[in-house]
Amino acid sequence: MAAEPEIRTFLCRSDNIGVLIRDPATGACAAIDVPEAGPVLKALDETGWRLTDILVTHRHGDHVEGIPEVKRATGARVVAPAKAGDAVPQVDLAVREGDTVRVGDLAAQVWETPGHCADHVTYWFSKAGLVCAGDTLFTLGCGRVMESPPETLYRSLRRFDDLPESTQVFSGHDYVLANARFALAAEPDNAALKARFAEAEAAKAEGRFLVPSTMGAERATNPFLRCTVPALAKSVDLPPESDAEIVFVALRAWKNRF
Numbered sequence: 001m002a003a004e005p006e007i008r009t010f011l012c013r014s015d016n017i018g019v020l021i022r023d024p025a026t027g028a029c030a031a032i033d034v035p036e037a038g039p040v041l042k043a044l045d046e047t048g049w050r051l052t053d054i055l056v057t058h059r060h061g062d063h064v065e066g067i068p069e070v071k072r073a074t075g076a077r078v079v080a081p082a083k084a085g086d087a088v089p090q091v092d093l094a095v096r097e098g099d100t101v102r103v104g105d106l107a108a109q110v111w112e113t114p115g116h117c118a119d120h121v122t123y124w125f126s127k128a129g130l131v132c133a134g135d136t137l138f139t140l141g142c143g144r145v146m147e148s149p150p151e152t153l154y155r156s157l158r159r160f161d162d163l164p165e166s167t168q169v170f171s172g173h174d175y176v177l178a179n180a181r182f183a184l185a186a187e188p189d190n191a192a193l194k195a196r197f198a199e200a201e202a203a204k205a206e207g208r209f210l211v212p213s214t215m216g217a218e219r220a221t222n223p224f225l226r227c228t229v230p231a232l233a234k235s236v237d238l239p240p241e242s243d244a245e246i247v248f249v250a251l252r253a254w255k256n257r258f
Contacts, residue, residue, distance in 0.1 A: 005106055005128050008043050009211060012036040015174045016062055017211050019132065020049060021103065021125075028052045028104030031076070032123070032132045032170060037066035041073060053103050056080035057134025057172060058120040059087035083112070083119035095121065108132075115153025116143030122159070130168040130212070131160070138171040139213040140196065141179030142224040145252060154248045157224060165216030174209040176200045182258045183223050186235045186251060192220040223251055 006022040016035035020043055022028070030053040034040050044051055051074040056064060058081065067078060067089050079101055082094035095101060097112040101123065108123040116135040120143075123132040135143040136156055145153050160169075180197040187193060196217065200210050218225055223232055227247040230240030236250035 005125070005130070006047075006049075007130075007212075008047055008049075009170070009209075010039055010043050011174065011209070012039045012066075013062060017170070017172055017174055017209070018043065019170050020044070020047070020051075021106065021128075021130075021132075022047075022049050023104030023106045026104030028106070030055050030103040030106075031070065033057055033063040033134070033172065034066035034070050035062050035064075035172075037069035037073075040066060040070050044074070050074070051076045053101075054078045055101060055103075055108070055123055055132065056084070056088050056091075057122065057132065057136075058117050059084035060117065060135070063134070063172060064088050081112070081119040081121045085119075087119075097121075111159050113156035113159060115145055115148055115150075115156045118147045120156075122156075124163075129164065129166060130170060131163060132170045133160075134172045137169060137218070137222075137224075138173060138179060139169070139176045139210045139218070140183050140193075140200075140222050141175055141255070142222075142252070144256070150249045150252045151245055153252070154227075154245050157248075160215065160218075160225070163215045165214065165219070167215040168212040169215060169218060170212045174211060176210045177204060179222075182255050183221060185258070186223045186254070187226070187229070187231050189231065190221065196221045224248060227251065 003024045008020040010018045012018045012035035019032040029049045077092045079093045080088040080091045099110040111122040113122045113136045227244035233242045
């Protein structure tokens with residue numbers, strides 16, 4: 001049986017999440033995005049890991065601006081969405097829906113998950129039980145819609161429906177407390193959500209963050225994955241039997257104003 005991947009998470013910029021994923025069998029190591037070079041290089045120095053790959057989720061500057069410096073320092077291969085075009089620097093491999101990316105013996109399936117932006121992809125490491133969701137799915141939230149109708153992001157989030165409860169979800173930002181406050185406003189009687197908010201507050205006080213989350217926790221507490229719950233339809237003044245996509249659109253619009 002393959003060894004579990006080794007993972008290091010850390011903050012970049014003010015609220016970006018840096019992630020290193022290492023295959024202990026081969027020593028191959030991937031960074032998920034490079035929001036800022038310094039924290040990534042520091043994490044590599046602290047662990048002694050050798051970076052072989054950079055897996056880019058989308059082209060936004062706060063996810064790619066550290067790539068040139070890190071690539072100079074490590075020679076890592078840059079893997080990025082084909083639809084990002086020239087917006088991601090120094091790309092070695094452009095990927096599309098259905099492609100597989102290997103980091104040593106670890107394999108990730110590429111999903112195109114537009115909505116936050118048109119080129120966004122997600123990396124699903126099925127055997128390792130982890131998914132790198134970038135700015136599509138957050139702990140207790142989802143990405144802001146920037147280049148498409150909100151229905152596009154809704155359909156992208158549906159890609160996560162079949163993932164096992166134990167799947168670890170690595171997202172691109174630590175927006176947990178702000179997301180929790182909105183989630184509680186939308187579903188104030190959710191006991192699991194109240195407990196999750198308390199956990200998030202404790203983590204913040206201790207200098208931690210709730211990334212990764214799990215699909216089980218998100219299904220129990222994330223309003224954008226719970227759009228079939230009548231209480232959430234009611235919170236946006238819709239009938240309880242409303243279509244989940246309509247509820248999602250209303251929730252996303254409310255979150256924009258929250």
